[in-house]
Amino acid sequence: xxxxxxxxxxxVTAPLVLLARAVDPLxxxxxxxxxxxxxxxxxxxxxLLIFGVFVLIPIVLNLAYxxxxxxEILLAQRPYVGGEQYARLLECQDYSRPLTCREDQFxxxxxxxxxxxxxxxxxxxxVSLVTALILNREIKGRGFFRAVFFFPVLLSPVVVGLIWxxxxxxxxxxxxxxxxxxxxxxxxxxxxxxxxxxxxxVSTWAHMGFYTLILLAGLQAIPRDLYEAAEMDGTPxxxxxxxxxxxxxxxxxxxxxxxxxIRGVQIFDEAYVLTGGGxxxxxxxxxxxxxxxxxxxLLRNPGLAAAASMLMAGVLVVLTLVQLRLSRxxxxxxx
Amino acid sequence: MSQxxxxxxxKSFGGVSVIHGVDLDIETGELVVFVGPSGCGKSTLLRLxxxxxxxxxxxxxIDGRDVTRVSAADRGLAMVFQSYALYPHMTVRQxxxxxxxxxxxAKAEVTxxxxxxxxxxxxxxxxxxxxxxxxxxQRQRVAIGRAIVRNPTAFxxxxxxxxxxxxxxxxMRAELAALHAxxxxxxxxxxxxxxxxxxxxxxxxxxxxxxxxQVARPLDLFNRPANLFVAGFIGAPSxxxxxxxAEGGTAALPGGRRVPMAGVPEGSExxxxxxxxxxxxxxxxxxxxxxxxxxxxxxxxxxxVHGELAGTSGDTxxxxxAILPGQPGVALGDILRLGFDEAYLHxxxxxxxxxxxxxxx
Ligand SMILES: Nc1ncnc2c1ncn2[C@@H]1O[C@H](COP(=O)(O)OP(=O)(O)O)[C@@H](O)[C@H]1O
Ligand SMILES: [Mg+2]
Numbered sequence: 001x002x003x004x005x006x007x008x009x010x011x012v013t014a015p016l017v018l019l020a021r022a023v024d025p026l027x028x029x030x031x032x033x034x035x036x037x038x039x040x041x042x043x044x045x046x047x048l049l050i051f052g053v054f055v056l057i058p059i060v061l062n063l064a065y066x067x068x069x070x071x072e073i074l075l076a077q078r079p080y081v082g083g084e085q086y087a088r089l090l091e092c093q094d095y096s097r098p099l100t101c102r103e104d105q106f107x108x109x110x111x112x113x114x115x116x117x118x119x120x121x122x123x124x125x126x127v128s129l130v131t132a133l134i135l136n137r138e139i140k141g142r143g144f145f146r147a148v149f150f151f152p153v154l155l156s157p158v159v160v161g162l163i164w165x166x167x168x169x170x171x172x173x174x175x176x177x178x179x180x181x182x183x184x185x186x187x188x189x190x191x192x193x194x195x196x197x198x199x200x201x202v203s204t205w206a207h208m209g210f211y212t213l214i215l216l217a218g219l220q221a222i223p224r225d226l227y228e229a230a231e232m233d234g235t236p237x238x239x240x241x242x243x244x245x246x247x248x249x250x251x252x253x254x255x256x257x258x259x260x261x262i263r264g265v266q267i268f269d270e271a272y273v274l275t276g277g278g279x280x281x282x283x284x285x286x287x288x289x290x291x292x293x294x295x296x297x298l299l300r301n302p303g304l305a306a307a308a309s310m311l312m313a314g315v316l317v318v319l320t321l322v323q324l325r326l327s328r329x330x331x332x333x334x335x
Numbered sequence: 336m337s338q339x340x341x342x343x344x345x346k347s348f349g350g351v352s353v354i355h356g357v358d359l360d361i362e363t364g365e366l367v368v369f370v371g372p373s374g375c376g377k378s379t380l381l382r383l384x385x386x387x388x389x390x391x392x393x394x395x396x397i398d399g400r401d402v403t404r405v406s407a408a409d410r411g412l413a414m415v416f417q418s419y420a421l422y423p424h425m426t427v428r429q430x431x432x433x434x435x436x437x438x439x440x441a442k443a444e445v446t447x448x449x450x451x452x453x454x455x456x457x458x459x460x461x462x463x464x465x466x467x468x469x470x471x472x473q474r475q476r477v478a479i480g481r482a483i484v485r486n487p488t489a490f491x492x493x494x495x496x497x498x499x500x501x502x503x504x505x506x507m508r509a510e511l512a513a514l515h516a517x518x519x520x521x522x523x524x525x526x527x528x529x530x531x532x533x534x535x536x537x538x539x540x541x542x543x544x545x546x547x548x549q550v551a552r553p554l555d556l557f558n559r560p561a562n563l564f565v566a567g568f569i570g571a572p573s574x575x576x577x578x579x580x581a582e583g584g585t586a587a588l589p590g591g592r593r594v595p596m597a598g599v600p601e602g603s604e605x606x607x608x609x610x611x612x613x614x615x616x617x618x619x620x621x622x623x624x625x626x627x628x629x630x631x632x633x634x635x636x637x638x639x640v641h642g643e644l645a646g647t648s649g650d651t652x653x654x655x656x657a658i659l660p661g662q663p664g665v666a667l668g669d670i671l672r673l674g675f676d677e678a679y680l681h682x683x684x685x686x687x688x689x690x691x692x693x694x695x696x
Binding site: 234243244 | 385386
């Protein structure tokens, strides 16, 4: 056994050793040339390359596309139109009524996304907080339940959407149950309100395990003897929650809030598979709008789609800055 | 009537028994110290008294009332935690007033009590700081202050000084003693440090593995340890213990000197104890035993000698400690003849219990 392990080790390390011997002189030469500071750049290079190719260049391309018009795909064949696409997106008689806007679909999607974020994020914070509080107690089968709530996070969003469509569609599981109970079957996904609620509920279900985990970690970081000190003083449970648990969980709650906001704004996959944006445009969200305008409609308009993505990116950048700010202040030991 | 009484209290966690039937009476105004090696159940016993944990069997009474099933908050006790357990997001002032705000106490009364405690503990300039902005000693004071404002019938303190550095520990110890003298409130104080126990306690409860080994005033504990465990635990360096055998009403010590040994069956295994302080250089041809010096700790006022009994040089030479007054001119490797007064002997029977009989009262 040991000798087998030994030889396996040699087999793995020998090429590495040879590689190191080969690379060493090159590294030395590089360092002599650039100094020790250049070594950092050397090691960062692969990551910077990947980041540049897959993130930075697409962003710049997107910006370029957003200032061009026409239906051509290749940038070189597209005429420069300046801020026209943005103007088109933002042209509106009355911003509170999407239908008065030139790009009424964009505004509908923006309003839907806003509403979705509002409901989904509130629901998410509430549900994951309650779940974390329950899982933090010494209940039976705690480990099992922790796994159960985390499980959907591991599923592909498309799978999530499919599962729930099977449950909620006209001849789905839910209606089977409803009929068995002697009630009228409902068209859950063909009703404006229930379809929207389903999108909110399903995406909450799919991601709550992640946020629950963040909150659970926060709860477990609160020393137990704080609660015992409060118990000695006869502090009512509601006051313990309000004055001890909530403030000490504050940084974690803030992180959950902002992360959920960021993800909420980007809602697409599970909702698209579940409702396809319908009925009508009642669950049309921004990402779907961008996708359809740019790729899936008869008259593709990549420039308009790019402009819409830039606007959405602006919102996300603001939220991300807030998130970075929060995580820095909580890492700085503000507790 | 005792103020706090434990009656046959036991505690087990899961299947593991941690406290095995403790009976204890604590009088009003006493400062009782629970002392014992780490893991012996001191904290557990304190938590049972506090009401944070429930005993598996037995009863706890406070002022004659059975409080075994009464919640921690309704026992009128205040606890100072080893970690201090200060609320990190509240100022010192809020930490002090938090517990009072649970009661229907008037605001002015709360403010008054906080101010009073802050003055008593010299933490007035710190009232608007948060715990993270305090030193260890200051946090300790705040933790004590949080207990004081509640005006409890007894204080429970779990190793309150163990997170402080040595110097601060000594000064806080003195302050705690002064505080106890001033408030006159009962205190139960847990520590594994026998110096803390000896200097603070009106009575010491020595615990081992969930059992009470002895309850006594500090000097009684030192002078009359009830059994071998207490004899070895109290006093530093610890008591020299010599296993021997009772023969004809006497027992032999190393070196051959025989001392009276009454009240045990002929031939039984007994132990004779002698504190290092009670050994002295033998005068003239006084009988005693010979010690080869292996280590000398000269402290100026006294000299601690670690020696090996001559004649036991084999595999396991028996270690003996002696404390000699002043600065005797001894050197490593010297062989000393040590003598003692029989009045200072401690005698323990085959069961390890102290034998009454001749010896220092
Ligand atoms: N909540 C608990 N669950 C299981 N065992 C415990 C628990 N609390 C204490 N013990 C055990 O009880 C024994 C006594 O612990 P403790 O009272 O903390 O000792 P100490 O005298 O050092 O304060 C230890 O063996 C400890 O492992
Ligand atoms: Mg302890």
